Amino acid sequence: MKRTNILRKIVFLGLVGACAALVLGIPVLAQEKAQDPLPSWNMGSAKQAIVSFVRKVTDKSSPAYVPPADRLATFNQNGTLCVEHPLYSQAMFALDRVHELASKHPGWKTEQPFKAVLENDREAMARFTEQDWARIIGATHAGMTTEAFLKIVQDWLAKAKHPRFQRPYTQLVYQPMLELLQYLRANGFKTYIVTGVGQEFVRVYSERVYGVPPELVVGSSIATKYEYQDGKPVLMRLPKVFFIDEKTGKPEGINLFIGKRPLAAFGNSEGDREMLEYTGAGSGTRLMMLVLHDDAKREYAYGPAEGLPDTKVGRFSQALMEEAKKRGWIVISMKSDWNRIFPFGK
Amino acid sequence: MKRTNILRKIVFLGLVGACAALVLGIPVLAQEKAQDPLPSWNMGSAKQAIVSFVRKVTDKSSPAYVPPADRLATFNQNGTLCVEHPLYSQAMFALDRVHELASKHPGWKTEQPFKAVLENDREAMARFTEQDWARIIGATHAGMTTEAFLKIVQDWLAKAKHPRFQRPYTQLVYQPMLELLQYLRANGFKTYIVTGVGQEFVRVYSERVYGVPPELVVGSSIATKYEYQDGKPVLMRLPKVFFIDEKTGKPEGINLFIGKRPLAAFGNSEGDREMLEYTGAGSGTRLMMLVLHDDAKREYAYGPAEGLPDTKVGRFSQALMEEAKKRGWIVISMKSDWNRIFPFGK
Numbered sequence: 001m002k003r004t005n006i007l008r009k010i011v012f013l014g015l016v017g018a019c020a021a022l023v024l025g026i027p028v029l030a031q032e033k034a035q036d037p038l039p040s041w042n043m044g045s046a047k048q049a050i051v052s053f054v055r056k057v058t059d060k061s062s063p064a065y066v067p068p069a070d071r072l073a074t075f076n077q078n079g080t081l082c083v084e085h086p087l088y089s090q091a092m093f094a095l096d097r098v099h100e101l102a103s104k105h106p107g108w109k110t111e112q113p114f115k116a117v118l119e120n121d122r123e124a125m126a127r128f129t130e131q132d133w134a135r136i137i138g139a140t141h142a143g144m145t146t147e148a149f150l151k152i153v154q155d156w157l158a159k160a161k162h163p164r165f166q167r168p169y170t171q172l173v174y175q176p177m178l179e180l181l182q183y184l185r186a187n188g189f190k191t192y193i194v195t196g197v198g199q200e201f202v203r204v205y206s207e208r209v210y211g212v213p214p215e216l217v218v219g220s221s222i223a224t225k226y227e228y229q230d231g232k233p234v235l236m237r238l239p240k241v242f243f244i245d246e247k248t249g250k251p252e253g254i255n256l257f258i259g260k261r262p263l264a265a266f267g268n269s270e271g272d273r274e275m276l277e278y279t280g281a282g283s284g285t286r287l288m289m290l291v292l293h294d295d296a297k298r299e300y301a302y303g304p305a306e307g308l309p310d311t312k313v314g315r316f317s318q319a320l321m322e323e324a325k326k327r328g329w330i331v332i333s334m335k336s337d338w339n340r341i342f343p344f345g346k
Numbered sequence: 347m348k349r350t351n352i353l354r355k356i357v358f359l360g361l362v363g364a365c366a367a368l369v370l371g372i373p374v375l376a377q378e379k380a381q382d383p384l385p386s387w388n389m390g391s392a393k394q395a396i397v398s399f400v401r402k403v404t405d406k407s408s409p410a411y412v413p414p415a416d417r418l419a420t421f422n423q424n425g426t427l428c429v430e431h432p433l434y435s436q437a438m439f440a441l442d443r444v445h446e447l448a449s450k451h452p453g454w455k456t457e458q459p460f461k462a463v464l465e466n467d468r469e470a471m472a473r474f475t476e477q478d479w480a481r482i483i484g485a486t487h488a489g490m491t492t493e494a495f496l497k498i499v500q501d502w503l504a505k506a507k508h509p510r511f512q513r514p515y516t517q518l519v520y521q522p523m524l525e526l527l528q529y530l531r532a533n534g535f536k537t538y539i540v541t542g543v544g545q546e547f548v549r550v551y552s553e554r555v556y557g558v559p560p561e562l563v564v565g566s567s568i569a570t571k572y573e574y575q576d577g578k579p580v581l582m583r584l585p586k587v588f589f590i591d592e593k594t595g596k597p598e599g600i601n602l603f604i605g606k607r608p609l610a611a612f613g614n615s616e617g618d619r620e621m622l623e624y625t626g627a628g629s630g631t632r633l634m635m636l637v638l639h640d641d642a643k644r645e646y647a648y649g650p651a652e653g654l655p656d657t658k659v660g661r662f663s664q665a666l667m668e669e670a671k672k673r674g675w676i677v678i679s680m681k682s683d684w685n686r687i688f689p690f691g692k
Contacts, residue, residue, distance in 0.1 A: 069559060146601055190561075203605045213415060214605035215536075224601060226594035226620055233623045235601050242602075248572035255492055255570060255581050256588075257603060259549045259560035274572055277579045 037183040040176040040340040046289070046332045050180065053287040054187050057263060064285040068188035072262050073287075074218075074254060074275060075181070077195040077202060079268040079314035080291050081210060082173045083162065085300040087313060089169040090197045091133075093156050095125075097140035105139075114139070126312070137198075138239030142222055145234040146200065153204045167344070170209045174291075176338045177266075181210055184264070192262075194254060195219040196246035196271050200237075218257040220245045246271045251278035262286075268293070269314040273323065280327055288329040292316060295334040298341045383529040386522040386686040392635070392678045396526065399633040400533050403609065410631040414534035418608050419633075420564075420600060420621060421527070423541040423548060425614040425660035426637050427556060428519045429508065431646040433659060435515040436543045437479075439502050441471075443486035451485075460485070472658070484585030487544065488568055491580040499550045513690070516555045520637075522684045523612075527556055530610070538608075540600060541565040542592035542617050546583075564603040566591045592617045597624035608632075614639070615660040619669065626673055634675040638662060641681040 041047040056064040057071065078084035087095075098108070098117040108114035113132035116124035128136075141149070162172055181191050193212050195202055199219025206212040223242040224235040245253040251274050254262065265272070265279035268291040276288040293300050293316070294308060302311035305321040324331055334341065387393040402410040403417065424430035433441075444454070444463040454460035459478035462470035474482075487495070508518055527537050539558050541548055545565025552558040569588040570581040591599040597620050600608065611618070611625035614637040622634040639646050639662070640654060648657035651667040670677055680687065 069553075200605070207415075215603070217605065221602060224598050226597050226624070233597065233620065233627050235597060251572050251579065251581060252570050256567060257561070259546070259563065274579065278572070281579050 037186065038176065038179050040179055040338055042337055042339050044337055046330055046337045049287065049289070049330045050183070053264065053285060054183070056285050058187050066263060066284065070260065070263060071184075071187070071189040072192060072258065072260055073184050073189050073264040073266070074192045074194040074250075074262040074279070075177070075265075076250075076267040076269075076272045076275070077193050077219075078197060079293065080266050080272070081177050081181075081193070082169070083165070083299065084314045085293075085302065085311070086163065088197055089160075090201045092160065092169070093153065093201070094133075094136050094140045096156060096160065097152075098136060101140065134241060137222070141198065141201075142237045142239035145229070145236055146224060147234070149200060149237055150204055153201055157205060170205050171344060172342065173209055174338070175340050175343045177291075178210070178343065180266075181212070185211065189264075190216065192216045192218060192254075192258065194245065194250055194265075194275060196244070196249075198222075199245070218245060218253045220249075248274050250275035254278070264288070266291070269316050270320055271314075273320060276329055277327070280329070288327070289332055290316070290320070290324055290329055291332045291334065293334055295338075295341070299334060383532065384522065384525050386525055386684055388683055388685050390683055392676055392683045395633065395635070395676045396529070399610065399631060400529070402631050404533050412609060412630065416606065416609060417530075417533070417535040418538060418604065418606055419530050419535050419610040419612070420538045420540040420596075420608040420625070421523070421611075422596075422613040422615075422618045422621070423539050423565075424543060425639065426612050426618070427523050427527075427539070428515070429511070429645065430660045431639075431648070431657070432509065434543055435506075436547045438506065438515070439499065439547070440479075440482050440486045442502060442506065443498075444482060447486065480587060483544075483568070487547075488583045488585035491575070491582055492546065492570060493580070495546060495583055496550055499547055503551060516551050517690060518688065519555055520684070521686050521689045523637075524556070524689065526612075527558070531557065535610075536562060538562045538564060538600075538604065540591065540596055540611075540621060542590070542595075544568075545591070564591060564599045566595075594620050596621035600624070610634070612637070615662050616666055617660075619666060622675055623673070626675070634670075634673070635678055636662070636666070636670055636675055637678045637680065640679055641684075641687070644687045645680060 038047055038050065056062050057066040059065060075081055078088045082089070095117050098114055102108055102118055105114070108118060113128055113136060117136070144152070157168060157170055160169060161167060162169055165172055184191055191212055193202060193206055193210065193216065195217070197219060199217050199221050202219055203214035203217045206214060206217050221242045223238045223240045225238055226233060227236055228234070243249065243253065247270070250272065254275065261282040262279045264287040265276050266289050267276055272290070276290070280286055280288050292305065293302050293314070294306065295301060301308050302314065303316050304310040305316045305318045321331070323329070384393055384396065402408050403412040405411060421427055424434045441463050444460055448454055448464055451460070454464060459474055459482060463482070490498070503514060503516055506515060507513060508515055511518055530537055537558055539548060539552055539556065539562065541563070543565055545563050545567050548565055549560035549563045552560060552563050567588045569584045569586045571584055572579060573582055574580070589595065589599065593616070596618065600621065607628045608625045609628070610633040611622050612635050613622055618636070622636070626632055626634050638651065639648050639660070640652065641647060647654050648660065649662050650656040651662045651664045667677070669675070
């Protein structure tokens with residue numbers, strides 16, 4: 001009898017709750033779960049910060065309300081939206097291109113930095129300076145039209161595979177961040193990619209992979225030159241750096257390309273520090289987040305913040321961690337905050 | 347009796363026509379006129395070309411159909427959307443700033459090009475080289491934060507008046523082009539401004555005046571530098587040219603900022619030639635148009651194409667006219683194609 005009463009009470013309270021929810025417009029738990037726009041995020045401070053921020057800036061009755069025209073969110077790409085270890089996909093592309101073009105450049109066999117690449121000398125490559133990389137980019141990313149480059153990148157993406165995951169690079173994107181991009185867009189945000197790597201490289205797949213069209217990709221670039229080939233105008237890619245969209249270049253690039261201050265910014269390394277500072281310096285409610293790679297099992301672990309191994313690719317220093325704490329930026333732990341890393345279910 | 351019969355017939359046919367129109371969904375003449383999205387355009391080849399182009403690329407059953415994501419139209423600003431004579435509004439702003447800043451620069455009284463400006467020496471100013479203008483821009487557009495510059499431009503726009511029309515520069519925009527911008531947007535186009543003048547200057551008023559938000563304004567720019575002032579990050583404007591968005595710079599800038607080829611492009615001078623060529627070199631149906639200033643009475647008349655007076659500001663040469671004819675670009679005659687020039691009814 002007692003048990004039946006309790007069951008009845010539960011059923012009754014459940015019905016009352018469901019009716020109240022229907023009447024008051026409060027979703028019941030089952031609905032809430034089904035409708036969760038961020039299912040790959042564990043409930044925790046990171047997820048709560050996102051949801052609370054979006055509610056505040058989209059609620060017309062909130063003092064923090066922001067009209068859609070000013071809702072812009074900027075995302076770093078490598079390490080924030082996709083895997084960046086052991087090397088950025090664009091760096092892998094450049095190294096593959098050196099091998100491919102080597103027969104046309106016999107001198108490369110004895111000429112650095114090309115010699116190291118052709119000999120797969122990982123130690124020497126790990127010591128490459130910015131100048132070395134600039135030479136490699138110049139030799140592999142220039143001397144063709146913008147249209148020809150697009151085709152070269154498409155072809156490479158179709159066949160290249162990540163050395164550890166053995167999947168195309170465009171699949172190694174973080175499911176929680178895809179959900180976040182979609183959640184923000186569903187709430188009237190324009191989502192931009194603001195990347196330190198080449199913007200023309202990322203523009204090839206940004207729409208398909210992230211739902212971000214080419215015109216919302218800001219990145220580093222080399223100069224182009226308008227000229228005529230067989231009477232047809234083309235843009236030739238020159239071996240000359242035009243803009244570096246990294247560190248201070250990120251807010252400079254945002255101002256140059258967009259002309260508005262982001263309302264939210266997402267990064268994962270020292271290259272994103274100034275973008276987050278610039279975002280946070282705006283008035284009203286803002287959201288700044290950093291992804292911490294602390295999951296060697298499912299992805300990678302590197303810092304050196306929080307005692308994680310040091311790295312040259314996507315470095316998250318302890319100083320950056322201190323700044324994050326001081327300024328109220330939220331650190332996303334891949335290990336604790338994400339119940340899923342990749343769309344393919346890893 | 348006969349007249350009554352004819353009247354009856356007319357009334358009857360009118361009713362039949364109106365009913366048929368209602369049933370078949372064909373708008374009657376009065377409705378057509380009321381719904382004309384381009385009322386300031388006289389019926390003629392220019393207007394017909396616009397309407398026909400928009401129908402073709404938006405009709406899903408047409409072989410020329412283009413999905414909304416690729417419907418982008420680029421507009422030059424000065425001389426295409428607004429008055430550019432006797433000088434671009436930004437040049438007027440720069441000259442006013444020289445007067446305003448003169449007390450802080452006593453040396454300018456004897457130093458060219460500033461001396462000529464301070465003495466209102468129109469002959470000397472007419473001979474200013476690009477270097478002279480670069481020095482004036484450097485002295486008047488740099489050395490402040492991007493936010494301070496925004497405020498300076500806003501203040502100037504609020505009080506400056508055009509020497510002939512005695513109205514703010516932001517009112518001296520072409521009503522037919524405002525209708526065209528709106529018509530294209532209503533048909534799923536993104537409308538960009540691609541201007542040779544400073545993009546940060548135009549971004550101050552582009553949304554309010556043209557309905558074009560700052561992020562859709564591509565223009566010339568000076569470099570900025572990210573730094574801290576009282577612990578707050580700011581972008582300082584440097585006296586250093588970063589990008590010139592004119593002539594070959596227009597397609598280069600379009601590729602850099604947008605990464606897509608325009609479907610339609612609108613200009614009025616030699617500075618727009620390459621933008622129109624680049625647009626026309628794309629596949630499928632494209633629309634390229636040039637505004638010819640042939641209306642000295644209502645606005646200005648300058649070419650030297652078609653025997654119009656020669657000019658240094660917004661030059662439309664006979665060679666450009668020949669190229670337009672050869673490539674099927676449509677020339678808009680302000681005099682014949684526009685029944686109204688300005689929103690205020692001139």
